[in-house]
Structures are given as structure tokens and as C-alpha cells.
Amino acid sequence: MNIFKLSIKNIFNKPLSSSISLALLVLGVGIISLLLQLNTLIKDQMDNNLRGIDMVVGAKGSPLQLILSSVYHIDSPTGNISLAEAETISNNRMVGSSIKILYGDNYKGFRIVGAEKKFIELYKGVIKEGKDWDNPYEVLVGSKVYEKLKINLGDELISSHGLRETGQSHDEGTFKVVGLLKPSNSVIDQLIITSPQSVWDIHETHDHDEHENENEHEHEHDNREITAMLIKFKSPMNIIQFPRQINENTNLQAAVPSYEISRLFKLFGFGIETLSYLAYLIIIVSGFSLFINLFNSMRERKYEMALIRTLGASRFQLSTMIIFESLVLTISGFILGLLFSRFGVMFVSSLMEESINYNLKSFKILNEEYWLLGLSILIGIVSSLIPAIQVYKMNISKILADA
Amino acid sequence: MHLLAGLLKSNSGSIKLFDKELNQMSSYQLDSFRKNNIGIVFQRPHFVNSLTVKENLQLAQYIANKNDNNRIESILKNLNIFEKSNKKTNQLSQGEKQRVSIALAIVNSPKLILADEPTSSLDDNNCSKVIKLLKKQATDFGAQLIVITHDSRLKKHFKKSIEL
Numbered sequence: 001m002n003i004f005k006l007s008i009k010n011i012f013n014k015p016l017s018s019s020i021s022l023a024l025l026v027l028g029v030g031i032i033s034l035l036l037q038l039n040t041l042i043k044d045q046m047d048n049n050l051r052g053i054d055m056v057v058g059a060k061g062s063p064l065q066l067i068l069s070s071v072y073h074i075d076s077p078t079g080n081i082s083l084a085e086a087e088t089i090s091n092n093r094m095v096g097s098s099i100k101i102l103y104g105d106n107y108k109g110f111r112i113v114g115a116e117k118k119f120i121e122l123y124k125g126v127i128k129e130g131k132d133w134d135n136p137y138e139v140l141v142g143s144k145v146y147e148k149l150k151i152n153l154g155d156e157l158i159s160s161h162g163l164r165e166t167g168q169s170h171d172e173g174t175f176k177v178v179g180l181l182k183p184s185n186s187v188i189d190q191l192i193i194t195s196p197q198s199v200w201d202i203h204e205t206h207d208h209d210e211h212e213n214e215n216e217h218e219h220e221h222d223n224r225e226i227t228a229m230l231i232k233f234k235s236p237m238n239i240i241q242f243p244r245q246i247n248e249n250t251n252l253q254a255a256v257p258s259y260e261i262s263r264l265f266k267l268f269g270f271g272i273e274t275l276s277y278l279a280y281l282i283i284i285v286s287g288f289s290l291f292i293n294l295f296n297s298m299r300e301r302k303y304e305m306a307l308i309r310t311l312g313a314s315r316f317q318l319s320t321m322i323i324f325e326s327l328v329l330t331i332s333g334f335i336l337g338l339l340f341s342r343f344g345v346m347f348v349s350s351l352m353e354e355s356i357n358y359n360l361k362s363f364k365i366l367n368e369e370y371w372l373l374g375l376s377i378l379i380g381i382v383s384s385l386i387p388a389i390q391v392y393k394m395n396i397s398k399i400l401a402d403a
Numbered sequence: 404m405h406l407l408a409g410l411l412k413s414n415s416g417s418i419k420l421f422d423k424e425l426n427q428m429s430s431y432q433l434d435s436f437r438k439n440n441i442g443i444v445f446q447r448p449h450f451v452n453s454l455t456v457k458e459n460l461q462l463a464q465y466i467a468n469k470n471d472n473n474r475i476e477s478i479l480k481n482l483n484i485f486e487k488s489n490k491k492t493n494q495l496s497q498g499e500k501q502r503v504s505i506a507l508a509i510v511n512s513p514k515l516i517l518a519d520e521p522t523s524s525l526d527d528n529n530c531s532k533v534i535k536l537l538k539k540q541a542t543d544f545g546a547q548l549i550v551i552t553h554d555s556r557l558k559k560h561f562k563k564s565i566e567l
Contacts, residue, residue, distance in 0.1 A: 312511075
């Protein structure tokens with residue numbers, strides 16, 4: 001038996017009143033930590049997919065939508081642009097490198113992207129099994145796609161039109177899996193990648209079928225379209241001037257991902273801020289509840305305290321016991337709060353994986369969370385200070401005489 | 404009695420106990436003096452409610468920097484409440500509580516046992532049991548016993564008495 005053991009026994013002796021303060025603290029710490037974790041994870045994920053892309057060129061529309069669709073592959077594209085126009089831009093002297101990408105089809109909800117081979121290099125994709133595509137209709141499959149759909153090398157995938165599962169299926173659109181990619185923790189994990197030619201071919205025959213009755217057979221190479229082009233500049237200076245030039249002088253749209261993403265973060269950053277103020281408020285309320293809790297239990301336990309003093313315990317030992325009781329609660333509240341947030345992250349990431357094929361998993365403790373630990377300890381000490389001082393100043397003789 | 408136990412300091416005069424001047428001690432020294440020399444039995448028994456009988460006694464030992472489960476066992480057996488060792492103190496009967504409080508007072512082998520109205524809420528039968536127990540414990544462990552009481556039933560048990 002010692003003072004610390006006694007503190008813990010005291011907490012468990014009144015589980016109900018202790019658990020309210022604990023629950024509040026867990027909630028407060030949990031929400032803040034969850035917000036921090038999600039914010040960091042999403043930012044990391046976003047930045048990870050952003051590297052090497054200074055500008056995206058696509059059809060006119062919302063710039064954010066253009067970025068979301070062609071960099072993160074989570075929104076519908078704004079439309080198509082003509083290959084010829086895209087070529088003009090990629091030949092501009094300010095452009096360092098450019099990657100053309102095309103959409104059109106999906107396989108069971110996973111997008112099939114027609115792209116130049118540079119696209120895979122951009123995300124540092126490495127082939128785990130099989131080989132690169134050589135011919136049209138040969139595809140490389142990202143790690144999450146083959147894990148989820150149990151696709152093996154040599155399988156044939158029948159695609160459907162559009163970006164969602166419900167699209168009309170092409171009987172002709174049969175792709176052959178020639179390679180599987182290693183997990184790269186970037187967007188290519190959830191893509192099926194093929195040559196641009198495959199996508200052109202499949203839609204030419206497709207359009208051909210549709211227009212057969214009208215006798216329209218004019219699909220020349222010049223009419224070929226792409227969905228977007230990812231561009232890296234020769235010099236970072238061009239990021240200011242070049243997008244504006246395109247937006248003003250052509251009927252294409254140029255969007256800067258880093259700018260659009262920071263705009264997006266500002267938009268939901270407001271919500272995060274409000275929510276975290278609320279969570280801090282909850283933590284403060286938990287501190288009050290802890291204080292009231294301790295204060296009341298001091299009253300109930302005054303004879304107990306007096307007894308411990310008559311047994312020879314010093315004032316200091318008793319005060320330590322009170323503070324320790326409070327700290328045990330706040331520190332376990334902090335730990336439970338972190339657990340809560342980790343389950344929250346797992347839950348959100350499983351939700352996100354369902355809807356947009358994103359996967360966020362990380363269990364590292366953020367710097368801000370150490371601050372949160374500091375805050376929990378502070379709350380523990382502050383809320384137990386008055387009860388501890390009361391116990392310190394307690395007049396044992398008077399209490400015992402009242403009995 | 405509180406003065407004697409070092410729970411209260413006197414405003415004037417001096418209190419000398421075991422060659423120590425209590426009035427000149429600091430609060431901390433008094434605590435330490437108390438845990439080494441004095442056991443107190445209260446009129447109404449007090450315990451740490453979150454602990455069992457045995458844990459209460461262990462706490463008392465811990466405070467006095469002792470740790471001796473054999474002694475706890477022998478005291479509880481001696482007082483005939485050994486089978487209640489693992490019961491919470493609020494599950495005990497009044498008589499059992501009084502005995503546990505005696506156990507608490509003597510667990511650290513004090514030189515002086517102070518009993519404050521130990522029998523006032525007890526019937527004749529229990530009264531004589533408790534006082535006999537106190538005297539027996541005092542003799543068994545070589546302690547001096549001071550009982551403060553207005554209970555005339557106790558008169559016959561003691562040779563020395565100071566009436567105020």
C-alpha cells in the first residue's frame with residue numbers, strides 16, 4: 001500500500017463521478033487529436049501527390065475540379081481538350097515537362113487512365129510483377145486495385161464507360177493485365193494505367209458504333225482529345241505568368257494545384273478551427289467537472305483525511321494524493337483520447353477508402369499531441385490545486401471534534 | 404487529548420511526552436512523532452472507505468514506513484476479525500468497526516494508545532468487551548493506555564483515574 005495506490009483505489013471507489021470528468025476529457029482530447037491527425041494525414045497525402053506538378057491544363061470549368069480530377073483522381077473531369085492545342089502548350093519554352101492524361105473508362109469503379117509512361121515515373125511507380133505495356137489494351141494495375149479486386153497478372157478486364165461502375169460496358173473494351181505496381185502511397189495505387197492509344201482506340205470504335213446509322217466515319221487523328229495535361233515548369237518563376245496567359249488567351253484552363261489546394265484547406269480550415277475551439281471548451285469543462293468532483297469528495301472524505309493524518313501522514317503526502325488522483329484521471333483521459341482519435345482515423349479512412357479510394361493510415365504521435373498531453377497534465381494540476389490546498393490547511397482536531 | 408496526540412498545539416504551557424517537548428515541534432515533526440509513538444482510538448471509528456480492512460492497516464503501516472503482513476494478521480486474529488480482512492469497512496457491524504479501529508491504533512506498536520470515548524455508543528456487553536480488548540492489547544504490546552471518557556462503567560477497570 002502506498003499513497004499512489006490509495007489514489008487509484010479512491011478513483012475506482014467512486015467510478016461514476018470520476019467517469020464523467022474522464023469522458024469529457026476523452027471527448028475533448030479525442031476530437032482535437034482526431035482533427036490534428038486527419039489534417040496532417042490529408043495534407044501529407046495531398047502534398048505527396050502534388051510533387052512534380054506545377055500546373056494542370058484542361059477544359060474550362062472549376063479550377064479546383066480540374067485539380068481534384070486530374071491530380072487526385074477524385075472528381076469528374078471538366079471535359080476534354082484537343083490534343084493539338086495541348087501540344088502547342090507543351091512546346092512552349094517555359095514548359096519543362098508535360099504529361100498528357102486521358103480518362104474514359106473504369107473497371108468496377110477504379111479509373112482507367114490513359115497516360116504517357118512518364119506518368120508512372122512521376123509517382124515513382126515500380127513494377128512489382130510483369131512488365132510495362134507495349135501494345136494498346138495492355139494495362140498496369142495499381143496496388144490497391146489488385147488487392148481489392150483480386151486481379152492477377154494476365155487477367156482480362158472488361159471496362160465500362162464513364163468513371164463510375166454504372167456506366168455502359170464496352171464489349172470491345174477488354175484490357176489485359178501485363179503488370180502490377182508496387183504500393184507507392186500515391187494516386188497511382190488506385191488507378192489502372194494504360195497507353196493513351198488504348199483509350200483513343202476504344203472510344204473510336206465506341207463512337208463508331210453509335211454513329212454507324214448516320215454514316216459518319218470521320219475520326220481523323222487530329223480530332224483526338226485528351227482530358228488534361230500535367231506540367232512542370234523550367235523555372236518556378238513561370239507559375240505566376242504562364243497560367244494567366246493560358247486562361248486569357250486560349251479556351252483552355254490552367255490551374256495551379258498548390259494554390260487550389262491551399263484554397264481548399266482554407267475552406268474547410270474554418271470548420272476545423274470552430275470544431276477545435278469547441279473541443280478545447282470541452283476540455284475546460286472537464287477540468288471544472290474534475291474540480292467539483294474532487295472538491296465534493298474532499299468534503300465526504302474529510303474524516304478519512306483526518307484519520308490518515310492522525311496515523312502520521314504529513315500534509316504534503318495528503319495533498320500529493322489529491323493531485324495524483326487528478327493526474328491519474330487526466331493522463332488516462334489523454335491516453336484514451338488518443339486511442340479514440342486513432343479509431344476515428346481508422347473509421348474515417350475506411351469511409352474514405354470506400355468513396356474515393358483514398359487510404360490514410362498512420363499511428364505516429366504528432367508534436368501537437370505532446371502539447372495536448374501537457375494541457376491534460378496542466379488541467380489535472382490546476383483542478384486539484386484548490387482541493388489540495390484545502391487538505392493541506394485542514395484542521396484535523398476540529399474535524400475530529402465535530403464527529 | 405488532541406493536544407496529547409499532537410493534533411493541536413497549545414497556546415501556553417508545555418506538553419512533554421517521552422522526553423519530547425511537543426510544543427516546540429514543527430507540524431512535520433509532530434506527524435512523524437505521532438506515527439512512531441501514538442495510536443488513537445476514536446469515539447466514532449473512521450476508515451479509508453475505498454480500502455478493505457487489511458488495506459487500511461497496510462496504509463497505516465506504509466505511513467509509518469513499515470510493512471509487516473504477519474503483524475496485521477496476528478492483530479486481526481487477536482481481535483477476532485481476521486475473516487473480515489478483505490471486507491470494505493462500510494460492510495462491517497458497529498462492533499467490528501470498533502475493533503478494526505483498535506487494530507488501526509495498535510498496528511504500528513505505539514508506546515501510547517489514546518482512546519477517546521471508545522465506549523460511549525456501545526451497550527454494556529460490548530463496552531466491557533472493548534475495554535478489555537484495549538487493556539489486553541496494551542499489555543500484550545507493552546503500550547501505555549489513556550482512556551478519556553465520561554462513561555462511569557469504565558471506572559472499575561482502571562486503577563488510575565484523573566477526574567476533571
